[in-house]
Amino acid sequence: MNKMIKVVHLQTHLPSSGNAAFRLHQALNQNGVHSRMLSLTSDVAPNTNLNHLNLKATIVARLNSKFHNRHNENVIEKFGLFSYPVLGTDISNHHFVREADVIYIHWVLAGFLNFSGLEKLMKLGKPIIFFMHDMWTITGGCHHSFTCTKYSGTCSKCQMFENAKTNGLPAKELRKKVRLYHKYDNLNFVSPSNWLYELAKKSVLTKDKPLFHIPNLVDTTIFKPADKKTVRQILNLPNTGTLIGFGAISPKSPYKGWSYLKKAFELVAEQGREDIGIVIFGSDYDQEIEQALPFKCYFVGRLRDEYSSALVYNAVDLFVAPSLAETFGLVILESLRCGTPVVAFKTGGIPELIRHKKNGYLAKYKDSLDLAEGILFCLNMLSSGEALPEFDTEVIVKQHLALYKQIAPNKFIG
Known part of the structure; x- marks a missing residue:
């Protein structure tokens, strides 16, 4: 069992229940991986492996929400959430990040990380795993595209916006992501479902990047039959x-x-x-x-x-x-x-x-x-x-360990 590799999970908010990233963090720790979590805000008390940012970072996030609300003024409600991260916090020097061998990026919007913050993490040269909890990572900003497939091209005239322009905000965001993703070769993308994995293979953003399918897990010591x-x-x-x-x-x-x-x-x-x-x-x-x-x-x-x-x-x-x-x-x-x-x-x-x-x-x-x-x-x-059976915790943890061997072989001893 591996005792050497260190990973950090990044997520905007850490709730006390129903959280896929937190469960993965706990399962990895229980199986010999040195796992930590860093969030913008948290319902869970900090400890040696859990930490969240300071008041300044939350103020930045509140300012970002104003830009978010402005961008979403013309979003058609039935298409759900659209995100274009404007403001965020540079966490590249946080000791959790500095000491990690592998960086997991989960859901990091709502003012936690913007494109500049993401690129500073990429510049560290460490293997990065984008764990895709929705479609935002592979689109021009929508979190679910429903039947739209424009993320395979340009995201022009986005269905989410009233009177959408050919060169509107989604198209600009897609281009920004294309430049960012293709600039670095240390990016890996994990989907919890085969459905999203297949969509990621069609996206202009990820079709040429390393893609993996590893499901989410739940704690079977808690979620089990009872009277x-x-x-x-x-x-x-x-x-x-x-x-x-x-x-x-x-x-x-x-x-x-x-x-x-x-x-x-x-x-x-x-x-x-x-x-x-x-x-x-x-x-x-x-x-x-x-x-x-x-x-x-x-x-x-x-x-x-x-x-x-x-x-x-x-x-x-x-x-x-x-x-x-x-x-x-x-x-x-x-x-x-x-x-x-x-x-x-x-x-x-x-x-x-x-x-x-x-x-x-x-x-x-x-x-x-x-x-x-x-x-x-x-x-x-x-x-x-x-x-x-394919959703058993042991099976899923082994898939993550196999991924480390592939993307960080010099750090993995097991």
Whole structure:
């Protein structure tokens, strides 16, 4: 087992739960890699392996948000988030970065790193791994392109902007990234899903760069089956009846498919399933959502730790994830690890997690009727779900170790 290589993970914010980068950091440390995390802000207390930046850096980030808001004034809401990083902090001299042999760049926008900050890291000459949690790394600024494929060319006349210009901001950002990526040969790109991996091979930015597919992982000591009756008592949920879970920080986000889920629940209600309750987590009480659904709703709020998340997955009989854009589907893997089947649309990286009618149901994209049929199928035919073996932590860690041997052979002893 390797004891020598040192890695650092960079991410804008480090939340206390539901975080792919943090889980990878922990798993690597548990398997002999010296792993550290550096973030702009954090919910987790700093220690020898976790650190976040100072007040000055957060002020810079707040100023960047003003530029972000200005750039997004004309963004069409249904296409989601667009980012053009203007301001950021130079972290190339931070001791976590200086002492690292390999640098992971996760989600570093919202004022943490701008293009100048990214280039200063590239100039260090150390192997850099861009871990792509969405599509921003391979596009002219959108985080999900939906059906658009202009990132394979110029990103001109971007669909995200009203009255988009041929040489608009997305086209400028794409050109800037092209110059930056092709200037350095120490850049590597990792996708958690084969879906995004295939898209990256088509992007003008990454088609000629080293590309790898390594899934996300979850902690199986936390996300595992538990007694349903007991966890429902802990969460003050009814011990009888059927409970369906739905989770999102913002349920009405353009990425989360709320309108399709609402229609699907209406169709399920028409089948006379009066015993169903809906458990909504990740957001606070929302009267509009409660009044829109035909079933009793239970809002459990934002889950502050992974243990609470695992309790909810174990409390429900079925988890529904109607995402319209999903690079991987971490919540789906969490649910399956807890033995709870999942219904979701067949899009993005989701089909790599769900085996249709085996551990869940893959509904036709944006088809509320099929989503409803999936809900009824799972409630009637599937009593449990299971994660596929390729998502085992040991398998995934070995893939990262193999990657180090390839990109930093002189630093890897194992």
